[in-house]
Amino acid sequence: MAATALLGFGRQAVRCEQRLATRASNSHDPGVRTLKTSEAAALLNVSANTLRAWERRFGYPKPQRSAGRHRLYTHGEVAALRDALQEGLSISSAVSRAREALSTDTHTLVGALAGYELDRADGAMECALALRSVERSVEEVLLPSLDELGRRYGTDSAPWSFAARWADGWLRRAQRLAPPPSRPLAILVGDATRNELDPDALRVRAFELFCGRAGARVMALPVASVSGLGELVAALSPDALVIAGSHVCDDAVALWAYRVRAASGQLPTALFRRSHAADAAGARVLPDRPFGAQRQLLALVDDRRAHIAAEAPPLRAAATPVRREASS
Amino acid sequence: MRRLHALETLEDDFRGRPLVSFCGHCGSPPPPAQLAAERPSRVCGHCGLGLVLSAAPAVAPAIGEPFLVVDSTLSVCAVSAQAEELLQIDETRAVNRHIADFLVPADANAPGADNLLVLLVDAAAGSGEPRTTVVRPREEFGVRFHARIGSCGPPHAALLVLTS
Numbered sequence: 022m023a024a025t026a027l028l029g030f031g032r033q034a035v036r037c038e039q040r041l042a043t044r045a046s047n048s049h050d051p052g053v054r055t056l057k058t059s060e061a062a063a064l065l066n067v068s069a070n071t072l073r074a075w076e077r078r079f080g081y082p083k084p085q086r087s088a089g090r091h092r093l094y095t096h097g098e099v100a101a102l103r104d105a106l107q108e109g110l111s112i113s114s115a116v117s118r119a120r121e122a123l124s125t126d127t128h129t130l131v132g133a134l135a136g137y138e139l140d141r142a143d144g145a146m147e148c149a150l151a152l153r154s155v156e157r158s159v160e161e162v163l164l165p166s167l168d169e170l171g172r173r174y175g176t177d178s179a180p181w182s183f184a185a186r187w188a189d190g191w192l193r194r195a196q197r198l199a200p201p202p203s204r205p206l207a208i209l210v211g212d213a214t215r216n217e218l219d220p221d222a223l224r225v226r227a228f229e230l231f232c233g234r235a236g237a238r239v240m241a242l243p244v245a246s247v248s249g250l251g252e253l254v255a256a257l258s259p260d261a262l263v264i265a266g267s268h269v270c271d272d273a274v275a276l277w278a279y280r281v282r283a284a285s286g287q288l289p290t291a292l293f294r295r296s297h298a299a300d301a302a303g304a305r306v307l308p309d310r311p312f313g314a315q316r317q318l319l320a321l322v323d324d325r326r327a328h329i330a331a332e333a334p335p336l337r338a339a340a341t342p343v344r345r346e347a348s349s
Numbered sequence: 350m351r352r353l354h355a356l357e358t359l360e361d362d363f364r365g366r367p368l369v370s371f372c373g374h375c376g377s378p379p380p381p382a383q384l385a386a387e388r389p390s391r392v393c394g395h396c397g398l399g400l401v402l403s404a405a406p407a408v409a410p411a412i413g414e415p416f417l418v419v420d421s422t423l424s425v426c427a428v429s430a431q432a433e434e435l436l437q438i439d440e441t442r443a444v445n446r447h448i449a450d451f452l453v454p455a456d457a458n459a460p461g462a463d464n465l466l467v468l469l470v471d472a473a474a475g476s477g478e479p480r481t482t483v484v485r486p487r488e489e490f491g492v493r494f495h496a497r498i499g500s501c502g503p504p505h506a507a508l509l510v511l512t513s
Contacts, residue, residue, distance in 0.1 A: 071397035111427030
């Protein structure tokens with residue numbers, strides 16, 4: 022049992038993989054039980070307007086959006102709030118209590134990783150996935166737990182190394198189980214982190230995962246690899262370039278980016294978790310949180326495409342005079 | 350007189366004294382339709398931002414009176430809209446913080462029994478008659494409020510109504 026747990030193939034890990042495998046779409050997660058606004062309002066015994074007012078004032082419960090942009094509330098969040106309201110003195114205190122109830126997954130994960138218990142760590146993530154989307158499980162449970170371990174033991178400690186390797190494995194597993202690319206969008210990530218023990222590396226993995234789950238084709242490459250870049254760029258034909266991490270020096274990164282641009286032409290470039298972002302010539306600095314970075318990058322690519330489409334001469338206008346000439 | 354219009358007697362406390370209901374945010378009494386519902390909601394039917402609480406008529410706030418709700422650990426649990434405006438605090442940031450972060454006794458020479466925190470702990474335990482004291486916002490001088498303190502709930506908590 023211990024051996025299987027250490028190999029990462031414990032029962033919890035298998036269950037977690039099954040749950041991840043059911044998470045296909047990016048906008049709303051079919052593996053999480055969700056409620057429409059009317060259903061959530063009925064569960065809380067309030068009106069739909071009240072629920073929207075709470076979202077504005079307290080930021081809770083925070084709905085996802087369906088493909089048709091309708092609100093979808095996570096059942097776990099709504100149920101936690103309902104329980105807290107029964108014993109609360111105000112909506113604010115009930116929201117605070119509901120948030121605390123949901124953060125128990127973080128405490129469990131920190132405890133499991135600090136105790137070198139892989140099976141329990143996988144179990145904590147499985148519990149997190151039962152209540153949240155993959156994106157929120159990573160941003161609200163996995164990454165904060167790793168941050169806590171880093172603060173507690175330092176990033177050169179054995180607990181950190183163990184936890185970082187486990188988290189890296191978890192994120193890579195989730196990436197493998199992500200749905201195949203569904204939109205014509207390719208992103209090349211220049212990985213400028215030290216290795217998987219670099220605190221930025223997990224956020225870069227999470228960013229790659231989120232981009233992949235949004236339907237993009239993502240390829241990450243260490244910025245040290247410069248030979249053969251032309252072939253890779255030709256094969257991927259990236260729509261955007263992201264330099265992620267701050268371990269590698271600016272000169273090496275600049276050389277790598279130059280080689281990519283030489284092969285691909287002008288590309289929108291963005292920086293993620295790069296501390297020397299102030300001197301980024303023309304590059305967009307993405308937010309520090311992986312999900313925010315993913316959204317901003319996709320918006321950047323969409324904007325650029327819309328700009329190019331607007332600048333291109335309309336085909337019909339060009340064709341009309343030709344037809345007139347022919348008729349005259 | 351205004352209070353008598355605003356508040357409606359609903360039920361009795363465990364000592365058989367009548368209680369009135371009000372919203373923990375806007376201070377309004379719940380609409381009659383809400384009380385008559387088969388499964389009455391605890392959320393205020395007027396503003397939707399507070400829970401319906403009950404208190405003795407002598408303590409309950411009149412419409413427009415600023416008030417705070419404090420639990421037995423002296424943590425702030427609710428801040429009315431008027432108190433938010435008066436004390437320039439945001440309820441969402443004030444909850445779970447100690448009441449002394451916002452209000453302190455204005456009369457430093459008050460005897461022990463009239464100490465603000467003692468009164469609040471007694472009220473949060475559900476014991477004693479409504480009491481009054483004088484308070485001021487923390488780190489502000491020259492501003493004083495009369496405070497009416499009594500029990501409210503459920504669950505048991507102290508209600509601190511600020512009067513001019």
